Amino acid sequence: MSRTNTAQGPLRAAAGRSANRWVVLVVLCVSLLLVALDATILHVAVPSLTEDLRPSSTALLWIVDAYPLICASLLILFGTLGDRVGRRKVLLLGYALFGIASAIAALATEPSVLIAARALLGVGGAMIMPATLSILRTVFPDRRERATAIGIWTAVAAIGAATGPVLGGFLVEHYWWGSVFLINIPLMALILPLGRRLLPESRGGADGPWDALGALMAAAGVLGCVLGVKRAGAGDPLLALPTAGPLLVGAALLVLFVRRQRRRPHPLIDLRLFSRAAFTTSVGCIVIGMLALVGLELIAVQYLQLVIGLSPLETGLRLLPLTFAAMAAGATGSYTLRRIGPRRMVCWGFVLTAAAVLLLTLMGQHDRPLLLTVGFVLLGFGLQTTLFSAYESMLSEAPPQSAGGAAAIGETSYQLGAGMGIALLGSVMNAAYAPGLDGVPGVPEEASRAAANSLGEAYQVADRLGGAAGGALHQAARHAFVNGLHVTLCVSAGLLLLGALMARRLPRVMECPADPHGPDAEYTDVLVPEPTKARTADPERASGGAGADRRGGATGLAGDVSSAGATALAGRAAAERAGMPDAVAVESPERGERPETAEPRVPATREAIEPAGSGRPAH
Numbered sequence: 001m002s003r004t005n006t007a008q009g010p011l012r013a014a015a016g017r018s019a020n021r022w023v024v025l026v027v028l029c030v031s032l033l034l035v036a037l038d039a040t041i042l043h044v045a046v047p048s049l050t051e052d053l054r055p056s057s058t059a060l061l062w063i064v065d066a067y068p069l070i071c072a073s074l075l076i077l078f079g080t081l082g083d084r085v086g087r088r089k090v091l092l093l094g095y096a097l098f099g100i101a102s103a104i105a106a107l108a109t110e111p112s113v114l115i116a117a118r119a120l121l122g123v124g125g126a127m128i129m130p131a132t133l134s135i136l137r138t139v140f141p142d143r144r145e146r147a148t149a150i151g152i153w154t155a156v157a158a159i160g161a162a163t164g165p166v167l168g169g170f171l172v173e174h175y176w177w178g179s180v181f182l183i184n185i186p187l188m189a190l191i192l193p194l195g196r197r198l199l200p201e202s203r204g205g206a207d208g209p210w211d212a213l214g215a216l217m218a219a220a221g222v223l224g225c226v227l228g229v230k231r232a233g234a235g236d237p238l239l240a241l242p243t244a245g246p247l248l249v250g251a252a253l254l255v256l257f258v259r260r261q262r263r264r265p266h267p268l269i270d271l272r273l274f275s276r277a278a279f280t281t282s283v284g285c286i287v288i289g290m291l292a293l294v295g296l297e298l299i300a301v302q303y304l305q306l307v308i309g310l311s312p313l314e315t316g317l318r319l320l321p322l323t324f325a326a327m328a329a330g331a332t333g334s335y336t337l338r339r340i341g342p343r344r345m346v347c348w349g350f351v352l353t354a355a356a357v358l359l360l361t362l363m364g365q366h367d368r369p370l371l372l373t374v375g376f377v378l379l380g381f382g383l384q385t386t387l388f389s390a391y392e393s394m395l396s397e398a399p400p401q402s403a404g405g406a407a408a409i410g411e412t413s414y415q416l417g418a419g420m421g422i423a424l425l426g427s428v429m430n431a432a433y434a435p436g437l438d439g440v441p442g443v444p445e446e447a448s449r450a451a452a453n454s455l456g457e458a459y460q461v462a463d464r465l466g467g468a469a470g471g472a473l474h475q476a477a478r479h480a481f482v483n484g485l486h487v488t489l490c491v492s493a494g495l496l497l498l499g500a501l502m503a504r505r506l507p508r509v510m511e512c513p514a515d516p517h518g519p520d521a522e523y524t525d526v527l528v529p530e531p532t533k534a535r536t537a538d539p540e541r542a543s544g545g546a547g548a549d550r551r552g553g554a555t556g557l558a559g560d561v562s563s564a565g566a567t568a569l570a571g572r573a574a575a576e577r578a579g580m581p582d583a584v585a586v587e588s589p590e591r592g593e594r595p596e597t598a599e600p601r602v603p604a605t606r607e608a609i610e611p612a613g614s615g616r617p618a619h
Contacts, residue, residue, distance in 0.1 A: 020198070021139045021140060021145075021149075023198055024135070024136075024139050024198060024199055024200065025136065025139075025140075025149050025152060025153075027191065027194055027195050027198055027199060028132040028135060028136055028153070028199075029132075029152060029153060029156040030187070030191055031091070031095070031128050031132050031191065031195070032128075032129070032132050032153060032156055032157055032160065033156050033157075033159065033160045034098065034128075034160075034184060034187055034188070034191075035098075035125045035128050035129055035160070036156075036157050036159075036160025036164070037160045037163060037164045037167065038067065038121060038125065038164075038181075038184065039067065039068065039125075039160075039164065041164040041167060041168040041180045042063075042064065042067075042168065042180060045168055045171075045172045045177040045180050046060070046063075046064065048172050048176070048177040049063070049114075049177045052176075052177060053108070053109070053110070053111050053114065054111075055111035055114075056111070059111040059112070059115065060111075062115045062118075063111065063114055063115055063118060065230060066115050066118035066119045066122060067118045067119070067121050067122045067125065068122070068226075068415065068418075069122065069223060069226055069227060069230070070118075070119045070121075070122025070123060070126065070223075071121075071122040071123075071125040071126045071129070071415070072126075072222055072223070072226045072411075072412060072415035072416070073126075073219045073220070073222045073223035073226065074122070074123060074126035074127075074219050075126050075129060075130055075222070075408045075411045075412045075415070076215065076218040076219065076222065076268070076269065076405070076408045076409070076412060077126070077215040077216070077218065077219050077408075078090055078094075078126050078127045078130060078131070078408070079130035079131075079134065079404040079405055079407055079408025079409075079411075080210070080215060080268040080269060080404055080405050080408065081210065081215070081404075082127075082130065082131050082134060082404040083134070083203060083401070083402065083403070083404035083405060084203065084210045085203070085210075086201050086202070086203050087131045087134050087135050087138075087201070087202055087203070087403075087404055088131075088135070088195070088199045088200065088201040088202070089201070090127050090131050091127065091128060091131035091132070091135070091195060091199065092192065092195055092196055092199075093127055094123075094124045094125070094126075094127025094128040094131065095124070095128070095188050095191060095192045095195060096124075096188075096192065097120060097121075097123055097124035097127065098121060098124035098125065098128065098184060098188055099184060099185050099188035099189065099192070100120070101117050101118075101120035101121040101123075101124055102117075102121065102181045102182065102184035102185050102188070103181075103182070103185055104116070104117040104120065105117035105118060105121065105178070105181040106178035106179070106181040106182040106185075107178065108178070117181075129407075129411050130404055130407040130408040130411055131404070131407075132153070132407075133153075133391075133395065133403070133406075133407035133410065133411070134202075134403035134404040134406070134407045135199065135200070135202065135403075136149055136150070136153060136395075137395045137398070137400060137403040137406070137407070138200075138202045138400050138403055139200065139202075141400070143396055143510065144334070144338065146392070146395070146396070147333065147334040147337050147338070147392050147510070148334040150333070150334075150388060150391055150392045150395070151330045151331055151332070151333035151334045151388055152330065152331070153330075154326075154330040154333070154384060154387060154388045154391065155326070155327045155329075155330030155331055155384075158323055158326040158327050158330065158380075158384060159323070159327060166316055167180075167183075168180045169316075171183065202400075202403075203401075209266070210268070211260075211261075211264060211266070211267065211268045213260075214257055214260050214261060214264070214267075214268050215268060217253050217254075217256060217257040217260065218253075218254070218257045218268070220249075220250070220253050221249075221250045221251070221252075221253030221254035221256075221257055222250065222254070222412060222416075223246075223250065224246040224247065224248075224249045224250020224251070224253065225246070225247060225250035225251060225254070225416065226250075226415060226416065227246040227250070228243050228244070228245070228246035228247030228248075228250060229247070229416070229420055229422075229423045230422070230423070231243040231246070232247075232423040232427065258271065268405065269402075269405040269408075269409070270402050270405065273397065273398055273402065273405075273406065273409075276397050277505045277506075278342070278393050278394075278397045278505070278506055278507055279393075279394055279397040279398065279406075280505075281393075281502055281503065281505040281506050282390040282391070282393040282394035282397070282410075282506070283390075283394060283409060283410065283413045284499075284502055285346055285350075285386060285387075285390040285499055285502060285503055286387060286390050286391065286394070286410060286413045286414055286417060287413050287416060287417035287420070288350075288417065288495055288496065288498070288499035288502070289350075289353075289383055289386045289387045289390065289417065289499065290387075290413075290414050290416075290417030290418045290421060291417045291418075291420050291421035291424065291425075291495065292353065292357070292383065292421060292425075292492050292495060292496055293383050293418075293421065294417070294418040294421040294422055296357065296379070296421075296425070296488075296489075296492060297319070297322075299425065299426075299429060299485060299488060300319070301315055301319075302455060302456075302481075303363070303481070303482075303485055304318055306455045306456060306459070306481070307365060307455075307478055307481060307482065308366075308367045318369075318372060318373075318376070319376065321373050321376045321377045321380065322376040322377070322379055322380035323380060324377075324380070325376070325377040325378070325379075325380030325381040325384070326380040326381065326383070326384035327384075328381060329380070329381045329382075329384035329385045329388060330384055330388055333345075333384075333385060333388040333389065333392075336385070337388075337389055337392060337510050338510055341507065341508050341509040341510050342389050342392070342393045342503075342506040342507050342508075342510060343503060343504060343506040343507060343508050344508075345385060345386075345389040346385075346386050346389045346390060346393075346499075346500075346503035346506055347500045347503045347504065348385075348500075349382045349383065349384075349385035349386030349389065350382070350386055350496045350497065350499045350500035350503060351382075351496075351497070351500050352378055352381065352382030352385070353378070353379055353382035353383050353386065353496050354382075354493040354496040354497050354500070355378065355382075356375050356376075356377075356378035356379040356382060357375075357379065357489050357492050357493045357496065358489065358490070358493050359371070359374065359375045359378065360372075360375040360379075360489055361486045361489050361490065363375075363482070363485070364482060365478055365479070365482055386499070386503075389506075391410060393506055393507070394406060394409075394410050395407070395410070425488050425491070425492060428484075428487060428488045428491050429484045429485070429487075429488045430484075431484075432480075432483060432484035432487040432488065433452070433455070433480050433481055433483075433484035434452040434480075435480075436476060436477075436479060436480025436481075436483060436484070437451050437452050437458065437473070437476055437477060437480055440469075440472050440473050440476045441468075441469070441472055442465075442467075442468060442469030442472060443465065443469050443472065443473050447461050447465060447473070448473075451473060451477060455477055455478075455481045458473060458474070458477035459474060459477065461473060462474040462477065
């Protein structure tokens with residue numbers, strides 16, 4: 001059905017404004033790149049940093065962990081704050097804090113100063129990460145375009161995570177360890193004015209005061225859980241006070257946070273999102289995907305360096321196929337999602353990843369480059385396919401006014417999954433590795449207990465022993481590590497197959513609004529600057545400018561309602577033809593003075609609604 005002339009004007013205006021959305025995506029991707037880089041770039045600088053600052057073992061642990069711990073704990077706080085005060089404001093403030101903290105970290109001369117700077121970097125990262133996703137959700141209301149944007153977004157995240165160690169190694173080799181932080185300053189100086197000029201402001205639809213106490217409860221709860229999980233992953237006993245204490249306190253605070261949100265008339269996070277099967281399933285898939293990815297990468301690095309004997313640079317090069325495959329999955333994710341739908345995409349992504357993990361069990365004590373390359377390619381493509389579709393489904397299930405809270409939930413799940421992966425798979429690895437060192441001929445019992453802590457420590461003990469006993473311990477440790485690796489890979493494959501079963505609760509097809517580019521499309525409000533929106537909120541001024549009278553304003557409003565009614569009838573007729581229920585009248589969160597009609601959701605492809613042999617070509 002052709003559109004009337006009345007609709008053509010708003011449509012062309014919206015299309016003109018939508019040309020800037022891809023520029024916005026570039027700014028958001030650069031923001032994410034910086035945050036992803038900073039999460040991994042410090043790892044290669046630790047030896048040089050330790051030699052210069054001489055931190056204690058505890059201080060060094062906090063230097064490394066302060067950034068991810070603070071960032072993970074504050075995601076919900078700043079994600080929901082952006083929904084209330086403006087996501088662009090929070091993002092720009094995050095840019096500024098990130099640049100300031102980078103300067104402090106680069107010039108730090110004491111471990112305590114560097115820890116404080118890393119914590120401040122975590123605050124800035126917590127402002128930036130959910131804001132990028134929530135702005136992306138708002139700027140791309142059309143699900144087809146949003147899927148493409150999320151594919152680019154996830155590919156950039158993979159690039160940042162892989163580039164961090166390589167760039168950090170180059171900077172440390174040619175300059176000093178502080179240069180890994182100093183590189184952020186010119187980039188932030190560039191992106192801050194660009195973001196201020198190009199990014200649109202948007203807010204959620206929540207009313208009432210912001211629940212500061214609830215936000216602090218959520219932050220403290222997530223911090224306790226992540227800290228406990230990290231300690232468990234580092235090898236501390238699960239029932240020890242430093243591990244169990246934070247876990248129990250964090251879990252209790254999160255339970256109290258949920259109860260508080262259910263009682264409040266204006267909650268921070270709309271917990272009704274978790275009543276949607278697609279949203280809850282997507283969050284669970286993100287946790288399982290990150291659990292497998294981070295734990296396997298950590299063990300793979302140890303295998304390549306300590307068993308195969310590769311250098312750090314050679315190890316990084318061996319992992320590049322995984323990164324390139326992840327980038328390819330992100331780039332093609334939008335097309336794949338439209339063709340096969342979220343359910344099959346996530347299911348087959350998990351199955352492909354599980355197959356790659358089982359293929360890697362063929363690894364032994366000798367180098368097999370082709371096997372590793374094929375396994376890493378399948379692993380990277382499968383996991384990135386899963387994460388892309390899970391993120392896209394999660395954001396699409398959340399309404400625009402809750403985009404900040406939904407993005408914060410997704411990013412928190414990402415961080416929790418990463419921590420749980422190190423803890424769970426690391427514990428499985430240790431449990432399978434340690435028994436292989438019992439009763440090695442000629443090795444004292446005390447030396448065997450020390451060697452059971454890690455493969456690196458086993459090599460050190462073997463070197464101190466020397467002779468036949470040292471050689472026997474060295475060989476036994478290699479053999480035990482490979483056996484433990486095989487057990488860990490099998491456990492990981494089981495978890496991935498469990499994720500594939502969980503993904504069966506996702507929608508079968510990618511549903512999109514029937515008329516995403518209509519005159520009432522969401523982005524026609526999002527990209528208008530706030531002063532203009534304030535001026536056009538008055539029906540009198542909107543209908544005829546400063547000289548319009550009340551009769552003209554009423555006529556304009558009536559015409560708008562009439563146009564909405566016509567759109568509703570057309571949408572209902574299309575829904576009847578597609579065999580779908582009628583559209584439902586809802587109140588617009590942006591313009592509460594008049595009812596609007598919810599757009600019927602239809603599959604992105606015709607294969608799902610056209611009978612076989614109908615003769616109509618698919619999109």
